[in-house]
Amino acid sequence: MATLHGLSSIDAVRQFRKNYINFHALWRLSGVPEGSELKIPADHPIGALEMQPALKDSVAAYQQAHPHSRLTLEKFLRYHNGRLVLVVEDETPLPDERQLVTFSHTSTILSLEGAEVLTELVVARRHDAPASRNNA
Amino acid sequence: MEPKEITFHWSDGLKTTYETAYVLPGDAAKPIIVLLHGNNGTIDDMRDPAVHPKCNYDYGAIVSGPVDRGWHFYPGIWYWSVEPDPYKPVTGWQPFLGARGYRTVNYAQVDPAGSLIRPVYQLTGLLYQLRDDFPWTRIVLLAHSRGGLLARATLWFNPDLANRVTHLVTLHSPHAGSSLANTAVVASAVLPTLAQLTAAAPGVVPLVDMLQAEVSSPSYVEMSIGSQTLTDIGASEPIPGITYITFGGTSVLYTRMYQHAFHWSSALPQFHIPPFHWITVPQPLPLAGVLLDALPNVAPEITEGVGDGLVTDANSRLPPFALHITVGLNHAEALWDPSLKNLVTGILDVIPPLPAEDAAYVTSTVPKQMVAGQLSTVSITMKNTGATLWTPAPPLRVRLVSRVPANQLGWGGREVPLPAGMSVVPGDQATFTFDVRAPFTPGSYPFQWQMMQETSYLFGESTPPMSIDVVVNREEQCTTYQQRIDALRAKLTDLRTERDQFDREEDHQLRQYLSMQIMDAERELARFRQLAFLAGCAEGGG
Numbered sequence: 001m002a003t004l005h006g007l008s009s010i011d012a013v014r015q016f017r018k019n020y021i022n023f024h025a026l027w028r029l030s031g032v033p034e035g036s037e038l039k040i041p042a043d044h045p046i047g048a049l050e051m052q053p054a055l056k057d058s059v060a061a062y063q064q065a066h067p068h069s070r071l072t073l074e075k076f077l078r079y080h081n082g083r084l085v086l087v088v089e090d091e092t093p094l095p096d097e098r099q100l101v102t103f104s105h106t107s108t109i110l111s112l113e114g115a116e117v118l119t120e121l122v123v124a125r126r127h128d129a130p131a132s133r134n135n136a
Numbered sequence: 137m138e139p140k141e142i143t144f145h146w147s148d149g150l151k152t153t154y155e156t157a158y159v160l161p162g163d164a165a166k167p168i169i170v171l172l173h174g175n176n177g178t179i180d181d182m183r184d185p186a187v188h189p190k191c192n193y194d195y196g197a198i199v200s201g202p203v204d205r206g207w208h209f210y211p212g213i214w215y216w217s218v219e220p221d222p223y224k225p226v227t228g229w230q231p232f233l234g235a236r237g238y239r240t241v242n243y244a245q246v247d248p249a250g251s252l253i254r255p256v257y258q259l260t261g262l263l264y265q266l267r268d269d270f271p272w273t274r275i276v277l278l279a280h281s282r283g284g285l286l287a288r289a290t291l292w293f294n295p296d297l298a299n300r301v302t303h304l305v306t307l308h309s310p311h312a313g314s315s316l317a318n319t320a321v322v323a324s325a326v327l328p329t330l331a332q333l334t335a336a337a338p339g340v341v342p343l344v345d346m347l348q349a350e351v352s353s354p355s356y357v358e359m360s361i362g363s364q365t366l367t368d369i370g371a372s373e374p375i376p377g378i379t380y381i382t383f384g385g386t387s388v389l390y391t392r393m394y395q396h397a398f399h400w401s402s403a404l405p406q407f408h409i410p411p412f413h414w415i416t417v418p419q420p421l422p423l424a425g426v427l428l429d430a431l432p433n434v435a436p437e438i439t440e441g442v443g444d445g446l447v448t449d450a451n452s453r454l455p456p457f458a459l460h461i462t463v464g465l466n467h468a469e470a471l472w473d474p475s476l477k478n479l480v481t482g483i484l485d486v487i488p489p490l491p492a493e494d495a496a497y498v499t500s501t502v503p504k505q506m507v508a509g510q511l512s513t514v515s516i517t518m519k520n521t522g523a524t525l526w527t528p529a530p531p532l533r534v535r536l537v538s539r540v541p542a543n544q545l546g547w548g549g550r551e552v553p554l555p556a557g558m559s560v561v562p563g564d565q566a567t568f569t570f571d572v573r574a575p576f577t578p579g580s581y582p583f584q585w586q587m588m589q590e591t592s593y594l595f596g597e598s599t600p601p602m603s604i605d606v607v608v609n610r611e612e613q614c615t616t617y618q619q620r621i622d623a624l625r626a627k628l629t630d631l632r633t634e635r636d637q638f639d640r641e642e643d644h645q646l647r648q649y650l651s652m653q654i655m656d657a658e659r660e661l662a663r664f665r666q667l668a669f670l671a672g673c674a675e676g677g678g
Contacts (some may be wrong), residue, residue: 007202007415012401020407077407082209084409094407104405106211117210121405 013097020094023077023087039088046073046088046122055105055120062101068129071101075123081116095125137161142241142269146261148254155243157262159270160230162239165489167274167302168266169233171242172259174281174309175355179244181280181471183230186223191468193391194224202399205414212402212414218421220391226472229278236481241266245286250354252282252289252365259290267300271593272492276303276484280470281447282355284309284382288369291378296530298377299590303487305381305480307470308444311370312451313361316437361451374457381483383476384452385444385465393421444470491523493534495587495596498565502583505605506574509616515569516585516599520560528554532589536568539598540584547572547583574606576667581606614673617664624661628654 024038032038063071074095076088094100106119139158146153159168173181180188205216230242243262245255266275275297277287284306291297291304310317358365374380396416405411437443442450444467453460465473498517506512516536520526526534536552552570560566575581586598635650 007399007401012404015401015413016404016406019413021409023407075407077405077411079209079405079411082410084411102404106403106405119211119405119411121407121411123407 013100016102017094017097017100022089022091022093024089024091036084037086039086040090041074041088042090044088046076049076049088051076051120052105052107052118054107055103055122058103058105059122059124062103066126070127070129072125072127073122074125077121079119094123099125099127101126140269142265144261144265146257148257153258155258155261157241157243159266160234160240162234163237164273166238167276167484167487168239168241168270169276169278169484170262170266171229171240172277172279172283172286173245173248174283175359176249177245177280177283178248179242181228182242183228185228185468185471186226189468189471190223191390192223192226192472193221195221195389195392197221197224199394199418199420202415202417203396205416207408207410208412208414209410211405211412212398214398216396216398216414216416218393218395220393228472229477232477233481238484252286252355252358255286256290256293259286260294263290263294263297263301267297267590272490273300274303274487274490275301276305276487277301278305278307278480279309280307281309281467282359284311285359285366285369288373289365291375292369292372295372295375298375299532300490301378302490303379303381305383305483306452307383307476308385308447308452308467309382310359310447310451311366311382311454313363313366314359314437314447314451315361315435316446317356317360373454380454380458382452382454382458382460383470383479384447384449384460384462385467385470386441386449386462387464387466387469388438388440388443388445390445390466390468394418395421493524493587493589493593493595494522495519496521497597497599500599502602503604505607507609507612508574508578508606509576510612511571511573513569513571515567517565517567518587518596519565520562521596523562525562526554526560526566528556528558534587534589536585537588537594538584539586539594540582540601574604578606578608580604608671610671610673613671614668617668617671617673620664621661621668624657624664628657628661631657
């Protein structure tokens with residue numbers, strides 16, 4: 001992504017890594033807050049999770065655009081109306097900045113019955129095949 | 137040095153108001169600068185314009201970079217806000233002039249948005265008090281906007297101040313009025329529409345707010361082009377002795393406007409609580425410029441290159457007796473712009489100190505002895521050793537006054553004016569010849585005089601301390617007493633006759649008044665009869 005006002009995608013990736021919180025480690029110490037749920041990818045593979053179709057579409061589109069790379073979905077979180085309701089991760093640290101890819105989708109529903117804001121985020125690790133590195 | 141506190145008073149005919157003002161310290165050789173704020177202004181206008189009128193936008197500022205708005209639970213998209221330029225630190229006239237060594241007086245005008253009448257009374261009281269408290273000091277009026285009209289109206293009512301108020305410097309004052317005032321009805325119709333427009337494109341919010349505040353004040357009638365007030369003020373100008381300097385502005389640029397848009401990263405969730413880190417970036421809002429360009433259709437005052445947002449440069453001029461300087465500033469910038477300050481102080485710095493009055497005693501003819509109660513002619517000659525012309529007429533009103541004892545009426549009066557029409561140039565002498573009446577009681581009495589100017593300024597050398605022996609010449613004394621006794625008797629007869637004429641019930645109060653007059657005269661008669669008796673005089677009559 002192009003640099004805008006001094007903020008580039010590289011800056012954003014580095015900020016993402018800098019701001020990252022490992023909820024698995026944190027909540028093991030502090031306990032899982034009420035209303036939140038913590039799962040580990042070994043028991044609940046992220047690819048099998050029910051998530052917004054648009055988010056799955058984004059992952060698929062990226063995969064299609066990078067045929068020589070393979071993605072591993074490692075972390076997932078879901079915010080519903082400003083509350084962190086689900087985290088799927090283990091102690092695995094974030095991928096390094098060359099391997100980090102994130103996908104997210106925010107959808108809203110507004111009607112007389114109520115309003116919903118749903119944000120889901122997937123953190124993936126990109127494994128580049130040796131032949132594709134030259135094209136990376 | 138501490139500020140000097142001065143107490144002055146003024147009356148609007150209904151009430152007398154006492155106020156305190158402060159003269160901030162400075163170089164005594166320089167003039168005192170009286171600072172006058174404009175319409176709807178406050179004391180901060182000339183002291184700290186970052187507080188009021190607070191239009192100190194820094195439209196020379198470089199557009200700032202991304203701004204961190206913190207963490208949030210929802211994505212940040214589109215606009216965060218629309219904002220004007222940031223404020224910049226500015227220095228008002230009072231601290232600036234203080235740093236340049238000028239003594240300044242700054243005060244809050246009464247009725248700042250009302251008629252000029254009471255502010256004129258107030259400024260008059262202040263100026264006369266300054267004149268009395270700071271002899272031989274020039275006073276300069278430095279006025280912003282309507283303050284210039286206030287200064288001119290005050291001098292119109294008090295032309296005698298011209299020997300002390302020597303310069304009037306006005307900054308963007310509507311001397312020839314403002315069409316915004318004339319078109320108050322139009323403005324009151326247009327400005328809400330503009331205000332509505334600015335809700336969608338706030339590029340001109342500060343300007344429209346300022347305009348609305350100005351045209352909705354009662355003072356706009358006086359500031360209308362062709363108003364009777366402006367005509368009256370100008371009729372007596374130029375007032376001799378006053379130098380007029382006017383400044384006018386031609387910029388309507390008060391501030392630029394920026395939209396602060398969310399950076400795309402504000403919509404990217406992070407593995408964090410909260411997940412969204414908002415960052416905004418400023419971008420100039422082009423619509424503000426478009427609106428400002430359209431405003432010239434409303435009034436010349438808000439036409440770039442013609443006005444300063446409230447007053448046109450042309451209407452901030454006085455007739456050719458005044459020096460006019462045009463500056464590319466808006467109405468508010470005149471309160472702090474450094475280049476304007478340098479222009480003004482370039483003028484103030486060359487004002488010479490007021491030439492001082494001075495006098496030396498030359499000679500006198502004064503009797504060493506006088507008979508009690510008698511008149512005697514004396515003469516005192518003083519030399520003008522100062523730098524000013526002595527004249528008997530206001531405003532200088534040079535005269536000789538009794539110094540010792542002060543306010544002594546025993547010599548028959550405490551002031552001796554210069555003969556009418558006489559003027560004494562520096563180096564020349566003036567001889568005051570006048571009659572003094574000796575006290576009625578024998579003794580040795582002091583006799584010393586000194587020159588005075590204006591209301592109460594003594595100046596120069598006093599006459600040497602002298603004393604006059606008042607003695608009794610029995611024959612002359614008795615004659616004097618007898619004349620006085622006869623006069624009092626005649627007065628008593630007249631008073632009693634007059635009182636007897638008012639015998640009706642409804643004349644009761646008048647009779648009572650005359651009875652009191654009779655009692656006073658009887659007491660005076662008894663005193664002189666006693667003096668005559670003590671002097672061994674044979675009193676004539678009964």
